[in-house]
Amino acid sequence: MDTRADAPRRPWPNERWSRIPNWVYTDPAVFQREQERIFEGASWLYVCLEAEIPRPGDFKRSQLGTKPVVALRDGDGLVNVVLNRCAHRSAQFCNANAGSLKEIVCPYHQWTYNLKGELVGVPFRRGYHGQGGMPAEFRMEEHGLQRLRVSCRNGVVFASFSDATEPLEQYLGPRQLASFDRVFDGRELELLGNLRQRIPCNWKLMQENIKDPYHASLLHVFLVSFGLFRLDQRSEVELDETGRHAVLISRRGEQVANEATQEMRNFRADFALEDKRLIDPQREFPGDATVAMQTIWPNIIIQQQSNTLATRQIVPLDAGQFDLAWTFFGYRDDPPELRQRRLRQANLMGPAGYVSLDDSEALLISQWGIDPNPEADMLLEMGGREVRNETHMVTETALRGFYKYYTEVMGL
Amino acid sequence: MGPAAAPGLEVPHDLRQRVGDLYCAYCDALDGGEYERWPELFTEACLYKVLPRENFERNLPIGLIACESRAMLRDRITALRETALYAPRIVRHFVSSLRIRAVEPDGIRASANFLLIQSMVDQPSEVFLAGTYHDRIVEVDGALCFAEKLCVYDSTIVPTSLVLPV
Numbered sequence: 181m182d183t184r185a186d187a188p189r190r191p192w193p194n195e196r197w198s199r200i201p202n203w204v205y206t207d208p209a210v211f212q213r214e215q216e217r218i219f220e221g222a223s224w225l226y227v228c229l230e231a232e233i234p235r236p237g238d239f240k241r242s243q244l245g246t247k248p249v250v251a252l253r254d255g256d257g258l259v260n261v262v263l264n265r266c267a268h269r270s271a272q273f274c275n276a277n278a279g280s281l282k283e284i285v286c287p288y289h290q291w292t293y294n295l296k297g298e299l300v301g302v303p304f305r306r307g308y309h310g311q312g313g314m315p316a317e318f319r320m321e322e323h324g325l326q327r328l329r330v331s332c333r334n335g336v337v338f339a340s341f342s343d344a345t346e347p348l349e350q351y352l353g354p355r356q357l358a359s360f361d362r363v364f365d366g367r368e369l370e371l372l373g374n375l376r377q378r379i380p381c382n383w384k385l386m387q388e389n390i391k392d393p394y395h396a397s398l399l400h401v402f403l404v405s406f407g408l409f410r411l412d413q414r415s416e417v418e419l420d421e422t423g424r425h426a427v428l429i430s431r432r433g434e435q436v437a438n439e440a441t442q443e444m445r446n447f448r449a450d451f452a453l454e455d456k457r458l459i460d461p462q463r464e465f466p467g468d469a470t471v472a473m474q475t476i477w478p479n480i481i482i483q484q485q486s487n488t489l490a491t492r493q494i495v496p497l498d499a500g501q502f503d504l505a506w507t508f509f510g511y512r513d514d515p516p517e518l519r520q521r522r523l524r525q526a527n528l529m530g531p532a533g534y535v536s537l538d539d540s541e542a543l544l545i546s547q548w549g550i551d552p553n554p555e556a557d558m559l560l561e562m563g564g565r566e567v568r569n570e571t572h573m574v575t576e577t578a579l580r581g582f583y584k585y586y587t588e589v590m591g592l
Numbered sequence: 593m594g595p596a597a598a599p600g601l602e603v604p605h606d607l608r609q610r611v612g613d614l615y616c617a618y619c620d621a622l623d624g625g626e627y628e629r630w631p632e633l634f635t636e637a638c639l640y641k642v643l644p645r646e647n648f649e650r651n652l653p654i655g656l657i658a659c660e661s662r663a664m665l666r667d668r669i670t671a672l673r674e675t676a677l678y679a680p681r682i683v684r685h686f687v688s689s690l691r692i693r694a695v696e697p698d699g700i701r702a703s704a705n706f707l708l709i710q711s712m713v714d715q716p717s718e719v720f721l722a723g724t725y726h727d728r729i730v731e732v733d734g735a736l737c738f739a740e741k742l743c744v745y746d747s748t749i750v751p752t753s754l755v756l757p758v
Contacts (some may be wrong), residue, residue, distance in 0.1 A: 277646060277748065373647040373654025377750045401675035451675070454663035503749065508654045523653055524660075532642065532656035532754035538677040540753040545679060 192592050193557050197571050197583040198565040200558035202550045205382035210590075211499040217589050218478050219496070220244025222345045224331060224338040226493050227251050227261055229507055229543050231335060232371040237280045237295060243495045243503075244339060244479070249328065250274045251337055252284075254295035259332055261339040262297040262325040277374075282565050284325070297325035334364035336491070352476065353420035359427040359474050362465060363484050368512035372522065375506040377531035379540050381547035383502035384582075390475050390492075391578035393417060393428050394562050397444055399542060402534045404444050405451045406459050407433035408486060412440035417443035417570045423478035423581025430573070432461070432470040432486070458524050461486035462517075475578070479587065485535075487518060488525040500547065504540075506530055595690035595702065611692060611702060611729060614736045619685040622757060627672060630757060631665035634737045635732055638662055642743040642758045645723065654708060656754050668741050668757065676755065682711045683720060683756045699730040699739055706743065708758065710751070721745045 189207065193199035202491050219225065225244040232240045233253045240251045241264065248264035254296045265285040267272050282291040283300070292301030299320045307313025328339040338348055349357055379386070389395070396403055397411035404410050410486040415430040415575040441447040453459060461470065464487060474482040483490040489510065495503040506529070528535045550556075560583070563575025567584050570577050586592075594608030595615075614633065621629035634640065643655025659665050690704040703726050710720035723745035730739045743758040 198620070278650075343673060371652065374748075375644065375647075375656065375750070376748050377655065377752060402671075436724075446675070448675070452740050453667045454670075455661050455667055457660070458664065458667070476657055520594035523658060526654055527658060530654075530656055531750040531752070534676070537753045537755065541676075541678045544752055 181542075189557070192587065195565070197567065197580040197587065198560045200560060200583055202554045205384065205547065205550045206499055206554055208499050211295050211496070212592060214496070215245045218309060220341040221589065222340070222342045223478055224340050224345055224348050224351050225478070226476070226491060227337040227339050229335055229369055229371060229491065229509060230259065230332060230337060231371045231509065232278065232507070233259065235280065237282055238278075239274065239281060241276070242452050242493070243276055244328075244341070247341075249339065252295050252297075253387050259337050260296050260331055261328040261330050261337070263328075265326070265533065266291055267323045267325055289497070293325055294522055298325050299323045299325075334361065336364055347467070351565060352425060355418055356420045356425045356427060356474065356476070359418075359429075359472060360476075360482065362472065363482060363489060369509045370512045370514065372508040372510055372526070375508070375530045376503055377540060378497075378503050379543050380501045381543040382499055382550075383496035384586075385543050386481075386494050386502065387475055387478070387582060388579050389543060390473050390481050391426050391428070391582060392576060393430075393573035394540070394576060397573060398446060399538050400423060401446045401448060401451065402528060404441070404558065405435055405448045407435055409472075411573045412438060412441075413447060414437055415571070415573045417573070417575060417578050419567065419569060419578060419581045422585045423567045424582060424585040425475060426484045426578035427472055427474040428573075428578070429469045430471045431468055455516045456538070458527055460521065461525070462521055477582075483527065483529065487521040488529055489522065490529060494576045500551070512569060595692055595704075597692045598694065601692065601694065601697065603628075607700075608692065610736050611700065612690065614729065614738075615687050615690055615704065619687060623684050627669045631669065632660050633737050634662050634665060634741070635730060635737055636662050638665070638738060639740045639742075640665060640738075641741075642745065642754065644748055645744050645746050646748055648742075648744045652689055656750065657757070672755065678753065678755045680713055681755060684709045687725075699728040702727045705757065718751065720751060721747070721754075723758075
């Protein structure tokens with residue numbers, strides 16, 4: 181494909197969101213517009229958990245779209261999110277992933293900022309022996325670090341580049357907010373660790389993967405055979421009003437063959453683990469759902485599968501690759517046995533996870549098929565062509581919802 | 593040639609030789625595709641973990657893999673052989689600077705650097721992971737094996753996925 185920014189693109193297919201043109205996964209001009217309209221537009225972007233920066237002075241590096249940022253807790257206990265760019269000469273001043281500091285000092289010329297990102301020190305601002313220095317009209321207060329809007333809810337930090345973004349609660353909408361609050365219920369969180377993988381495919385394929393309950397019943401032997409997430413179990417796919425957020429909800433079933441499992445090549449009635457402690461979930465949330473996978477537009481997945489809890493942050497790098505940053509957590513008041521379960525079940529997830537490994541490899545071969553075929557379209561007709569809530573898994577409704585909103589925001 | 597010993601530590605030549613042989617057998621099993629031999633180099637109640645340096649240094653428990661028994665290691669191999677989806681690849685281990693750190697009642701403490709080179713279809717070979725093994729080695733029925741193997745990798749970022757054991 182001609183990937184020059186000004187190269188003519190085919191128009192979006194007439195079928196709208198039941199067909200996705202492959203050029204949205206390859207075109208650098210599309211990627212650039214996504215940064216402007218989505219990541220730097222009216223969106224709330226996941227930054228980190230508050231548990232990662234519990235004390236004043238604690239910081240955590242993150243990246244929102246292609247913009248590196250730092251989340252800091254200041255002396256008032258508030259979370260600030262600033263661009264990781266010195267206001268002087270643009271040096272990326274923070275190069276550790278996490279840590280603690282009293283003030284921010286850019287290593288290059290030692291411009292100094294407080295924990296709110298305000299400029300508090302410029303060496304030789306007044307010159308030396310009456311010579312040099314900054315002009316008399318230089319105002320420190322006009323040259324702080326660029327600060328983003330911040331919204332914290334029950335221990336999760338979001339930021340936005342735009343003043344037009346509605347309040348977070350409104351942005352999520354009532355149903356998605358309820359799902360968010362089910363996991364982030366206000367209890368103090370315990371950070372269990374971070375993992376990060378670089379996947380050579382377009383970032384949107386990651387959103388699509390978690391919005392797609394159909395693949396889960398076909399691809400993942402572990403989910404299917406052990407009944408952790410399977411098409412014949414009572415399930416819901418619920419979207420917000422715009423279609424941009426979704427949650428897939430299901431209930432654990434048994435490892436028994438039935439009419440549905442006959443169509444699942446990867447169902448293995450005889451498959452068993454030698455050490456069964458790995459799949460030994462304990463009920464812990466209200467209601468009967470045992471799995472809820474939530475995708476919040478545009479950069480975060482909230483994973484509750486049995487007792488393994490994590491956020492997965494999508495960090496787009498360019499049209500053909502993104503980083504997936506995992507943050508595993510539990511609750512500060514977890515009994516030791518439950519904490520142990522979370523750690524064991526984490527073997528299902530992450531870059532080597534029994535389940536997630538299948539996904540990252542599926543994304544890899546997807547991009548391998550997309551790159552040489554930009555003239556082709558993706559077909560999204562499973563479960564019809566509409567965007568609506570469903571009470572089954574044989575549907576791509578949440579992917580259509582994503583693209584319904586995507587095409588509006590992108591003007592495509 | 594066996595591994596080096598920490599300064600001031602006297603380690604009999606034949607023990608050094610046997611420790612060196614254990615690491616060779618480890619690489620042979622994984623690089624030669626004889627994955628079923630890999631769990632046999634561990635004790636029944638072994639601990640095997642792969643985690644980023646970032647978590648290791650902050651005492652955070654999460655890693656890529658955490659096995660608490662030889663049975664869990666065998667489950668990993670079963671999944672590798674029978675259930676996991678992944679593009680074909682060859683991973684080769686390069687182990688260097690193997691050193692016996694201490695000989696203690698609960699076993700031999702050893703450490704080494706590892707470098708994993710991955711070769712995938714249609715791609716040139718690439719550096720996949722680099723890091724350090726922190727191991728405890730014990731003797732069971734006359735053979736040395738790993739009671740603990742902690743694989744701490746340097747880079748925060750894993751390229752796509754970890755399919756084969758480190």
